[in-house]
Amino acid sequence: MRSTNGLWGRRSRRRRRAALAAVAALAAGSLTACGGSGKPVLNWYVNPDGVDTFQKYAKSCSTDQYELSVQLLPNGATDQRTQLARRLAAEDSSTDLMNLDPVFVAEFANAGWLQQVEGDLADSITASVQGDGDYLKGAAETVTWDDKVYAIPLWANTQVLWYRKSLAQAAGLDMSQPVTWDQVIQAAADNGGTVGVQANKYEAYVVWINALVQGAGGDIVSDTEAGRDAKVDIDSDAGRKAAEIIKELADSKAAQPDLTVSNEGTSLGQMFPKDGAGEFMVNWTFVYKNYEGLVGDSLTDQQFADLGWARYPQTVAGEASKPPVGGIDIGVGAYSKHPDFAMEAARCITSEQAQVDLALDNGLMPSTNAAYDKVSASGDYPADLIELFRTSVDEGGPRPKSAFYAMISGAIQAKWHSPTSVSPGSTPKDSATYLKDVLEGKSLL
Amino acid sequence: MTAPVKPAKAKPVASDRARAETRLGQKLVAPAIVLMLLVTAFPMLRALYLSTFDYALTAPDDRSFVGLSNYLTALTDPLFWQTTGVTVLYMVVTVAVELVIGFIFAMVMHRVIFARGVIRTSILIPYGIITVVSGFAWQFAFSFQNGFVNGWLPFVGDDFNWFGQTGSAVVAIMVSEIWKTTPFMSLLLLAGLAQVSEDMIEAAKVDGATWTQRLTKVILPNMRAAIMVAVLFRALDAYRIFDNIFVMTAGAVKTESISFLTYRQTIEQFQLGMGSALSVLLFLSVLVVAFAIVKLFRVDLAQARQES
Numbered sequence: 137m138r139s140t141n142g143l144w145g146r147r148s149r150r151r152r153r154a155a156l157a158a159v160a161a162l163a164a165g166s167l168t169a170c171g172g173s174g175k176p177v178l179n180w181y182v183n184p185d186g187v188d189t190f191q192k193y194a195k196s197c198s199t200d201q202y203e204l205s206v207q208l209l210p211n212g213a214t215d216q217r218t219q220l221a222r223r224l225a226a227e228d229s230s231t232d233l234m235n236l237d238p239v240f241v242a243e244f245a246n247a248g249w250l251q252q253v254e255g256d257l258a259d260s261i262t263a264s265v266q267g268d269g270d271y272l273k274g275a276a277e278t279v280t281w282d283d284k285v286y287a288i289p290l291w292a293n294t295q296v297l298w299y300r301k302s303l304a305q306a307a308g309l310d311m312s313q314p315v316t317w318d319q320v321i322q323a324a325a326d327n328g329g330t331v332g333v334q335a336n337k338y339e340a341y342v343v344w345i346n347a348l349v350q351g352a353g354g355d356i357v358s359d360t361e362a363g364r365d366a367k368v369d370i371d372s373d374a375g376r377k378a379a380e381i382i383k384e385l386a387d388s389k390a391a392q393p394d395l396t397v398s399n400e401g402t403s404l405g406q407m408f409p410k411d412g413a414g415e416f417m418v419n420w421t422f423v424y425k426n427y428e429g430l431v432g433d434s435l436t437d438q439q440f441a442d443l444g445w446a447r448y449p450q451t452v453a454g455e456a457s458k459p460p461v462g463g464i465d466i467g468v469g470a471y472s473k474h475p476d477f478a479m480e481a482a483r484c485i486t487s488e489q490a491q492v493d494l495a496l497d498n499g500l501m502p503s504t505n506a507a508y509d510k511v512s513a514s515g516d517y518p519a520d521l522i523e524l525f526r527t528s529v530d531e532g533g534p535r536p537k538s539a540f541y542a543m544i545s546g547a548i549q550a551k552w553h554s555p556t557s558v559s560p561g562s563t564p565k566d567s568a569t570y571l572k573d574v575l576e577g578k579s580l581l
Numbered sequence: 582m583t584a585p586v587k588p589a590k591a592k593p594v595a596s597d598r599a600r601a602e603t604r605l606g607q608k609l610v611a612p613a614i615v616l617m618l619l620v621t622a623f624p625m626l627r628a629l630y631l632s633t634f635d636y637a638l639t640a641p642d643d644r645s646f647v648g649l650s651n652y653l654t655a656l657t658d659p660l661f662w663q664t665t666g667v668t669v670l671y672m673v674v675t676v677a678v679e680l681v682i683g684f685i686f687a688m689v690m691h692r693v694i695f696a697r698g699v700i701r702t703s704i705l706i707p708y709g710i711i712t713v714v715s716g717f718a719w720q721f722a723f724s725f726q727n728g729f730v731n732g733w734l735p736f737v738g739d740d741f742n743w744f745g746q747t748g749s750a751v752v753a754i755m756v757s758e759i760w761k762t763t764p765f766m767s768l769l770l771l772a773g774l775a776q777v778s779e780d781m782i783e784a785a786k787v788d789g790a791t792w793t794q795r796l797t798k799v800i801l802p803n804m805r806a807a808i809m810v811a812v813l814f815r816a817l818d819a820y821r822i823f824d825n826i827f828v829m830t831a832g833a834v835k836t837e838s839i840s841f842l843t844y845r846q847t848i849e850q851f852q853l854g855m856g857s858a859l860s861v862l863l864f865l866s867v868l869v870v871a872f873a874i875v876k877l878f879r880v881d882l883a884q885a886r887q888e889s
Binding site for chain 2: 218577
């Protein structure tokens with residue numbers, strides 16, 4: 137009996153000690169969470185691009201009054217959106233700042249999850265939408281909703297046409313002039329090359345379709361502020377032209393073997409293949425640094441010198457193309473306990489210097505003209521490439537801004553995938569009917 | 582016949598103390614019952630309520646009452662029936678295959694003489710692995726770039742993409758599901774096997790019954806309850822299949838199950854109204870499946886009784 141008691145006594149003492157240690161650890165943890173000195177800690181949810189620069193700015197933008205703490209979001213845009221939405225729908229007061237993909241801004245703003253940006257900054261962004269402010273027009277357009285500003289552009293991404301100079305030369309294409317999709321597909325097919333696009337069943341496929349439709353002067357939907365009553369415009373000449381181009385590529389020798397599941401990464405390897413002429417590829421700005429990093433490893437200087445870039449191809453000859461616009465905007469959570477601090481921090485994070493650092497250190501292009509000038513002056517990128525990025529964002533076409541964007545994107549993906557099944561005669565029409573039904577809640581997605 | 586029952590019923594002529602104890606007991610469990618009702622009934626009622634609205638989380642101002650319209654939309658939508666069809670296919674095939682393999686495993690675990698622990702443990706290992714992890718493992722296995730499946734199968738080309746079309750993608754998902762949950766089936770069947778009296782088997786042996794006769798006339802009929810439980814549990818589980826699909830195809834090429842459709846409506850599209858309607862339909866269809874299986878086995882039971 138005694139020994140049992142002793143054993144129990146020892147065990148309970150050990151347990152008590154473990155419990156005490158746990159409580160102490162918890163207390164220490166919560167103290168750290170409070171900044172140790174009672175300073176509020178603002179959580180900044182970031183996507184996993186350029187995290188080192190975000191960490192740096194979290195430190196330098198912290199003040200005597202508050203501290204910034206970087207929290208990492210998942211890799212995929214859909215997962216990022218889901219995680220943020222779940223927090224904000226639950227009115228989470230610890231979501232102070234967040235990096236938002238431009239297509240989420242309208243959704244989040246409409247749901248009342250974002251603080252409105254006011255004052256001179258909002259004025260500057262609104263002016264930029266008209267083409268007068270420092271922000272690039274394409275980037276400024278992504279953060280406005282219902283004539284108000286709900287986020288601050290941080291970096292602006294865009295797509296350009298990357299290609300092998302030798303391939304374009306063999307095809308006799310004058311790349312100093314705008315080229316059309318038709319020309320690019322023909323040039324690649326006739327000269328043993330390919331055309332790289334993003335056509336898996338995911339968001340980037342909608343990016344491509346949207347750029348094609350806008351390039352022909354049309355829209356997937358318009359009057360999006362009407363919510364579910366938005367006007368569905370994809371069943372139009374522009375929609376049919378977009379479908380023609382997708383079909384032309386799918387039926388062409390220039391289509392890459394994995395066309396139906398292709399993404400931003402799959403066609404990178406097709407630029408400098410062991411055999412073959414290489415490719416024309418529409419892709420984001422990261423491509424330059426990606427190939428530059430391979431020089432001396434799997435790429436020779438000569439090969440790298442053969443890499444060319446041009447403005448996004450035209451859908452219709454003579455009509456300016458509408459390059460896709462992406463990037464990241466910084467939003468302030470509507471339920472933040474310290475909205476003023478958070479807004480101040482958001483300004484600091486999106487400062488000109490921060491944008492320059494992101495461009496030079498991480499290849500993430502700025503959203504303001506002033507920052508572009510600095511990046512251009514640094515000599516890190518060829519001057520004409522920087523200029524191409526800037527004009528592409530400025531004259532680019534954003535995806536539809538709608539509180540129902542996820543539905544619009546999903547409905548388009550459902551009817552336009554796979555690219556091999558696209559038919560100009562039926563796809564735009566079918567997708568318009570389906571999209572209308574989905575928006576009106578008459579059809580499942 | 583009723584005489585022996587009566588005293589048993591009349592027995593609790595409770596004393597004051599016993600009644601007080603009962604009352605105290607009731608008071609003590611009352612909070613737990615209230616809590617349970619809150620936890621289980623509240624979400625269900627809330628889902629029922631939400632399902633009568635056209636309500637997207639991102640457009641709270643546009644919320645409108647639509648009655649049963651969401652149910653009507655879902656039930657008349659080909660996508661709903663297509664996903665239901667695929668879900669039933671997953672359920673029927675995986676449960677059937679698992680029943681056979683699971684029974685063989687149960688027999689092995691039951692009869693094994695040496696290394697009993699090791700063999701039983703190794704059969705049970707897949708069940709201990711998290712479904713998402715096994716989903717990833719099988720996704721890699723079926724990948725045409727770095728998987729081993731194409732290399733092992735002589736009738737499949739090395740560059741065959743299992744996830745490129747519905748048929749093969751469904752097969753890949755089923756394989757991962759079967760691999761993961763067969764141990765659960767075999768565990769339940771092992772419990773049933775253990776209940777079959779050795780004396781009966783011995784008696785059948787003495788009477789000259791062959792192995793097949795002993796299996797079909799003695800072992801299986803006596804395991805009916807265990808088989809029913811195993812099939813019921815697994816069928817309900819399989820009907821809610823989600824993780825494997827999420828990891829392996831993300832619902833592409835028409836491999837989406839009804840749970841996945843519900844998830845997409847609610848979590849990806851933020852359509853709380855339609856998502857709730859679908860989850861209510863999912864709940865009802867699970868009830869139908871459970872009812873059908875119980876009914877099916879009862880019929881068997883009655884037939885067996887007549888035979889014997």
